[in-house]
Amino acid sequence: MASVELAGEQRALDDARQAAADKLASLQTIELMAADDVSQEYMEAVVRGAVEKLSRELTVFGRIDDEEVWRVGLYGVQKDHTPVVIDWRAPFAQSFYQAGFDDPQGLHRRVSYVGSIDELFIEEFTNGQVTGSSPLMVELSRSRGETMKTAVATLQAEQDELVRRDPDESMVIRGGPGTGKTVVGLHRAAWIVYTDQRLLSAELILVIGPTDKYLEYVSSVLPTLGEAKVRQSTLARLLGATSAIGAAIDWPTVLDRFEASLYKREEVMIRRKRVPAEVSIEILDRVAASKLPWRKKRAGVVAGLARFSERPDAQVREAAAELMPPMSAKQAFKRLRNRDVLVRCGVDAEQIDSWLLVEDDGPLRDELKARFEQPPMQYSHVIVDEAQDLTVMQIRAVRRRTKGMTFVGDDAQTSVSGAVGLRAIARELKIEPTELATAYRMSAEIADWLNDIAQATDLPAVVLIGIRPNGIAVQLNERFDVARKRLDATYDNWRVLSHGDVWSHKGIEYDAVLVDAAAMSPAELYLAASRAAHELVVCNLGPLVSIHDHGTT
Numbered sequence: 001m002a003s004v005e006l007a008g009e010q011r012a013l014d015d016a017r018q019a020a021a022d023k024l025a026s027l028q029t030i031e032l033m034a035a036d037d038v039s040q041e042y043m044e045a046v047v048r049g050a051v052e053k054l055s056r057e058l059t060v061f062g063r064i065d066d067e068e069v070w071r072v073g074l075y076g077v078q079k080d081h082t083p084v085v086i087d088w089r090a091p092f093a094q095s096f097y098q099a100g101f102d103d104p105q106g107l108h109r110r111v112s113y114v115g116s117i118d119e120l121f122i123e124e125f126t127n128g129q130v131t132g133s134s135p136l137m138v139e140l141s142r143s144r145g146e147t148m149k150t151a152v153a154t155l156q157a158e159q160d161e162l163v164r165r166d167p168d169e170s171m172v173i174r175g176g177p178g179t180g181k182t183v184v185g186l187h188r189a190a191w192i193v194y195t196d197q198r199l200l201s202a203e204l205i206l207v208i209g210p211t212d213k214y215l216e217y218v219s220s221v222l223p224t225l226g227e228a229k230v231r232q233s234t235l236a237r238l239l240g241a242t243s244a245i246g247a248a249i250d251w252p253t254v255l256d257r258f259e260a261s262l263y264k265r266e267e268v269m270i271r272r273k274r275v276p277a278e279v280s281i282e283i284l285d286r287v288a289a290s291k292l293p294w295r296k297k298r299a300g301v302v303a304g305l306a307r308f309s310e311r312p313d314a315q316v317r318e319a320a321a322e323l324m325p326p327m328s329a330k331q332a333f334k335r336l337r338n339r340d341v342l343v344r345c346g347v348d349a350e351q352i353d354s355w356l357l358v359e360d361d362g363p364l365r366d367e368l369k370a371r372f373e374q375p376p377m378q379y380s381h382v383i384v385d386e387a388q389d390l391t392v393m394q395i396r397a398v399r400r401r402t403k404g405m406t407f408v409g410d411d412a413q414t415s416v417s418g419a420v421g422l423r424a425i426a427r428e429l430k431i432e433p434t435e436l437a438t439a440y441r442m443s444a445e446i447a448d449w450l451n452d453i454a455q456a457t458d459l460p461a462v463v464l465i466g467i468r469p470n471g472i473a474v475q476l477n478e479r480f481d482v483a484r485k486r487l488d489a490t491y492d493n494w495r496v497l498s499h500g501d502v503w504s505h506k507g508i509e510y511d512a513v514l515v516d517a518a519a520m521s522p523a524e525l526y527l528a529a530s531r532a533a534h535e536l537v538v539c540n541l542g543p544l545v546s547i548h549d550h551g552t553t
Contacts, residue, residue, distance in 0.1 A: 019079040061153035062112040089194040097160035172426040172433040176462035177530030178441030181408040190225040210386040240362020245354040247391040247418025268319040294372040329368040363393035389416040412461035444469040457522035475537040497528040
């Protein structure tokens with residue numbers, strides 16, 4: 001069996017980077033000549049993608065040994081038609097993440113690199129020997145930065161399994177803070193681009209985050225993974241702002257009733273030829289049962305009347321308009337601002353009063369455009385982080401854009417009125433939610449304290465499993481000014497979080513957090529405390545909860 005030594009791995013990395021540079025140089029001088037314009041465009045896209053890939057610095061995470069040695073890295077490299085580095089997303093590389101002593105998956109050994117091959121972490125599956133420092137624990141103990149870093153080198157088996165599920169499969173992942181649910185979502189986007197052969201552009205993947213601050217924090221992950229063109233947006237930017245009353249009204253039912261009220265099931269005349277009511281009803285029932293938008297349904301009415309009357313389309317359009325009037329999304333929205341229309345559609349008086357006070361609602365506009373005009377742009381897959389905050393109409397907006405969806409979030413961190421929660425999303429999709437409970441990011445002391453907070457305040461939280469005790473107890477009795485001065489002298493990346501400023505920090509992590517718990521709700525306290533990776537100080541806790549277990553002082 002091949003030996004392992006640090007200098008040899010460093011030389012292998014140098015050789016792989018040279019092979020990547022040589023391939024890049026050859027691609028930059030290649031001349032393509034295809035049989036037709038479509039083939040030419042396809043070939044150019046493939047070469048352009050290869051050039052973009054090879055232009056990035058090659059990062060290698062480690063190697064797996066069976067009868068041969070295979071190195072796994074950010075992207076694949078060949079030398080003389082022989083693989084030098086395997087792309088982490090390739091099926092063969094799956095064993096790098098999922099092999100273990102209980103199931104080595106045919107491997108003799110796994111070698112993981114710590115840092116830029118500063119140290120080797122070697123797992124000998126044949127004899128159970130382990131040497132070196134775990135890259136995961138080294139990564140988790142580091143100082144947090146201003147932006148999220150890729151975890152591709154340290155993906156854990158349970159995370160990797162979720163990343164590699166079929167691109168058309170929909171998932172709901174309930175993960176506690178620090179369990180890697182965002183890591184799964186972002187790495188899944190990169191994996192789908194690599195795997196789904198239907199995709200010629202990463203722009204067909206959409207990642208939705210809660211805020212622009214969150215998107216800025218995770219902005220470096222996908223480019224680091226080589227997928228800079230994956231589209232990232234917030235729901236507010238994608239759909240427009242929603243309102244509390246807009247989320248509260250049962251718009252799907254209201255819109256079904258509104259549409260039904262527009263059909264006129266009656267007799268019509270076409271150039272002195274009578275179309276009996278039963279014929280009109282048959283035509284309208286047929287088009288109403290389809291999932292086409294209103295505009296195309298009307299075309300079906302025109303076609304049905306033309307067949308019955310044996311007249312050209314131009315002569316039956318007036319009669320078609322009597323049975324099914326033209327209606328744009330803008331016109332429909334205007335009608336839904338009318339009190340009498342809303343009453344006829346079953347909206348109660350109190351909701352109507354509140355609805356007429358707001359000016360707009362983005363999810364409703366999006367639904368109306370899809371119902372009355374045309375469906376939105378389609379994506380191969382949509383990934384939604386902080387999905388516990390989605391309303392019914394926002395979920396419908398996501399579903400109409402894709403077949404494959406990944407929703408990740410934490411019900412304990414719900415902050416939006418009208419949000420239905422992750423379990424409800426799973427029920428709507430007719431799937432079982434997946435739970436992530438291992439708290440990788442934060443210390444075990446913080447994870448245990450969060451469990452106690454959730455239990456004491458009945459938050460719907462995943463019970464966290466802390467794996468990284470660091471000996472720093474959660475501080476509950478330290479004076480605010482003293483704690484602030486001490487943390488400022490100790491950490492570069494730390495924050496004070498207080499009531500009113502909590503929710504904008506969703507999905508973001510800091511080395512230390514000083515929580516001013518005055519006036520905080522249990523959900524705010526849970527979110528604020530869970531932003532800390534290494535040290536947590538909570539001041540002004542008051543009567544909300546009193547906890548002194550698990551290393552708190």
